[in-house]
Amino acid sequence: MKKIPVLAMAIACALAIGVWAGGKGETSGGSKVLYFYNWVTYIPEDVLQTFEEETGIEVILDEFASNEEMYAKLKAGGAGYDVTIPSGDFVSIMIREDMLQPIDMSKVPNFKYLDPEFLSKITFDPGSRYSVPFFAGAAGITVNTRQVPAFEKSWKIFTRDDLKGRMTMLDDMREVMGDALKFLGYSVNTKNPKELEAAKQVVSLWRDKIVKFDAETFGPAFARGEFWVVQGYVENVFTELDEALAQDARFFIPDEGGPMYLDSMVILKGAKNVENAYKFINFISRPDINARIADFLTIPSLNTEGRKLMKEKTAYSYEDLKRCEFKEDLGRDVELYESIWHEIRIGK
Amino acid sequence: MKKNHGLLYTLPTGLWVTVFFLVPVIIVFLYSFLDRGERGGIVWRFSLEAYRDMASPTFLHILVITMLISLAATVLTLLVALPCAYYMARSKRKSLYLFLIIIPFLTNFLIRIYAWQAILGNSGFLNNLLIRAGLIKNHIQFLYNEWAVIIVLVYSYLPYAILPLYSTIEKFDFSLLEAARDLGTSHPGSILRVMVPNIRAGIVSAVLFTFIPTFGAYAVPKLVGGGKNSFMLGNIIADEILVNRNWPFASATSILITLVTTAALGLYVLANKSAARAAQRKKT
Numbered sequence: 001m002k003k004i005p006v007l008a009m010a011i012a013c014a015l016a017i018g019v020w021a022g023g024k025g026e027t028s029g030g031s032k033v034l035y036f037y038n039w040v041t042y043i044p045e046d047v048l049q050t051f052e053e054e055t056g057i058e059v060i061l062d063e064f065a066s067n068e069e070m071y072a073k074l075k076a077g078g079a080g081y082d083v084t085i086p087s088g089d090f091v092s093i094m095i096r097e098d099m100l101q102p103i104d105m106s107k108v109p110n111f112k113y114l115d116p117e118f119l120s121k122i123t124f125d126p127g128s129r130y131s132v133p134f135f136a137g138a139a140g141i142t143v144n145t146r147q148v149p150a151f152e153k154s155w156k157i158f159t160r161d162d163l164k165g166r167m168t169m170l171d172d173m174r175e176v177m178g179d180a181l182k183f184l185g186y187s188v189n190t191k192n193p194k195e196l197e198a199a200k201q202v203v204s205l206w207r208d209k210i211v212k213f214d215a216e217t218f219g220p221a222f223a224r225g226e227f228w229v230v231q232g233y234v235e236n237v238f239t240e241l242d243e244a245l246a247q248d249a250r251f252f253i254p255d256e257g258g259p260m261y262l263d264s265m266v267i268l269k270g271a272k273n274v275e276n277a278y279k280f281i282n283f284i285s286r287p288d289i290n291a292r293i294a295d296f297l298t299i300p301s302l303n304t305e306g307r308k309l310m311k312e313k314t315a316y317s318y319e320d321l322k323r324c325e326f327k328e329d330l331g332r333d334v335e336l337y338e339s340i341w342h343e344i345r346i347g348k
Numbered sequence: 349m350k351k352n353h354g355l356l357y358t359l360p361t362g363l364w365v366t367v368f369f370l371v372p373v374i375i376v377f378l379y380s381f382l383d384r385g386e387r388g389g390i391v392w393r394f395s396l397e398a399y400r401d402m403a404s405p406t407f408l409h410i411l412v413i414t415m416l417i418s419l420a421a422t423v424l425t426l427l428v429a430l431p432c433a434y435y436m437a438r439s440k441r442k443s444l445y446l447f448l449i450i451i452p453f454l455t456n457f458l459i460r461i462y463a464w465q466a467i468l469g470n471s472g473f474l475n476n477l478l479i480r481a482g483l484i485k486n487h488i489q490f491l492y493n494e495w496a497v498i499i500v501l502v503y504s505y506l507p508y509a510i511l512p513l514y515s516t517i518e519k520f521d522f523s524l525l526e527a528a529r530d531l532g533t534s535h536p537g538s539i540l541r542v543m544v545p546n547i548r549a550g551i552v553s554a555v556l557f558t559f560i561p562t563f564g565a566y567a568v569p570k571l572v573g574g575g576k577n578s579f580m581l582g583n584i585i586a587d588e589i590l591v592n593r594n595w596p597f598a599s600a601t602s603i604l605i606t607l608v609t610t611a612a613l614g615l616y617v618l619a620n621k622s623a624a625r626a627a628q629r630k631k632t
Contacts, residue, residue: 068388068590075389093387165470165489171570173591211492212574217465225471331386338592342406342584346413347576 033058034276037074037084039263040065043284044296051283057276074099074268082271083280088262089329091131092124100130101267107278108132110285113303115318122262123328131264132281137299138260138324139175140253140316142237144228144245155183155254157229158206167229168221169206171213173341174327176203178259179231182325188259189328191336200340207344222249234315235297251315257323373606380599388593398600407584411604414580417494417569418562421501425509425558426551428502433513433550438522446514449507457504461571464500465491468572492574500572501562508561509554516550517543548623552616560609564602581605 040063048059062081064070067090073079075097086094094100105111105128114133125131143151147166151157158167169176178188180199190196207213211227218230219240230237234251241249265284267277283289290306300318301307307318330337355362383395401407436445452460467473468490475487490496520543528538544551566582573579581601588598 066590068593071387072389097387165487207576211470211489214574217462217571221465221469224466224469226465226469334592335594338594339404339406342410342579342587345576345579346406346409348406348409 033060034273034280035060035081037062037081043293047292055279081268082273082277083265083267085134085263085265088124088326091264092329095130099269101269102129108282110282113287113305115302115304118302131266133302134263134265136260136262136321138253138258139233140251141231142249142251145250146248147228153252153255155179155256158209163229164209165211166227167210168212168214168218168227169210169231171215173337175259177337182257188325191333196340203344253316253320259327260321260324376599376602379595380603382596384594384596390595398596401597410579413577417497418559421498421562422555422558424502425506426554429506429509429513429554433510433517436514437517449510491572494577496572497569497578500568505558508557512553513550516547520546552619556612556616559612564605
């Protein structure tokens, strides 16, 4: 019987790993630190330095690249973070999973600078009881005007015959389906099978004209002149371009609108430095600081006073975002989108 | 009495294989029979839903596409690798050619795929060359379809096919070919009837070394694929984990890939056994 020792070994190893991962504990006694779990390159280094100089609180930074990654790490336990910045759908998930502390707004006086019109659109945390909005943005279309001098600011661009083989869209089911739904005048969060079927027909037309659904290489390929019309986040394209092409590239959010995201600051349950977390959130919401971050990201600010202090021109305006709609967590209904998306991918 | 230290000697390898191969496979296997968690992960409840989902026409279509692409890539690889290996084995500069075969491995796999984008792209070298030569007016779209996937897969796994073929052909006694021709076979006939059976082990390894990795391909279809016919099982797995958060279905799909590739390995073992038996028979 050779099999039993191997299996026993396997189980022992699995147990050992579990014990080791679970036993990792943090004991930070000092109140002069803040454990901050942020997106990759989302806040410039010098802003964090200013915070440390003003308050004497040291920010210990850790970074993630996707909501899923952040959520998985927090769920696995033993992370010891105080503040993080999930997107809207994940804020609602984390509220439901009891992972967040309610926010005492009296400790975040700078909350008043946030655009009330924008706040009223928030559905993932109505009344902002658990989250303080950070930045919002949306994917759009970048056009190489050297090759495509004339175009309409509409999703219809993806049905143009003359651009066949020169266009890409994101390999992202919620984004592309959301674009088609908005194009048809429906909600990006619809669960209505008829509306989804109509959106599928639209995306199928687009699919026949675009080169591929791509979320990784369209930026560099646009820079090489390989693709002329790409749908995606502005920062993924413009960071790849030389100055001349950046001059000739236009980014726009179509008139029909599309899905958008809003990332918000939250304080985690079990945070050990709650007071520092409040100081940090209030600091980030201060108009001058907010403007510095907005200039770094070159996207519109939600901070009414911060907007006035910005120096850089943004790729799209706050008005553009008004046409867009927040992506909400669909729960298990995401399966409706899944099956349609796979059908689109194989041409059914 | 001599003590048997076998277990002790194999303990490091045994532990390594257990921790980094067996445990993950067991976890994947278990997960495929559980219920999906709302936000990814799993719920500890027995469920066959992941396997039931596989019966969907969409999934079966993707399975067939994956099969066809990896079979086409395997056959093409073999057709290119055989003459290469033959030439190498008969050449006087064997080590130089071997070195040349290994050179691509010095560069990262992904970078080599990106190089293919630069060669075959709409504004790539090949299109520019053809346009400048006046042969075509507008670009031809070489990339972003199933053929591009097959070409890049053939390129990627060619060395893995050439090396085992080379090592068996090199050991082959070429005087047998002369003997066959003396006995009246044509040149192609001698290769087909005398050489091929003798290098069978090399051919089977070459087929496996191409079929197994191409069947689970992920990066190649993602980077040079496109259109309707290049979405493969590997891409489904990534999609289910990253986007749909359906871990059981992703696990079931990778179990399917494991089963298909294990079946291929099983055929290899069987082929080897029957070859060994045939050799035994010849001797007696």
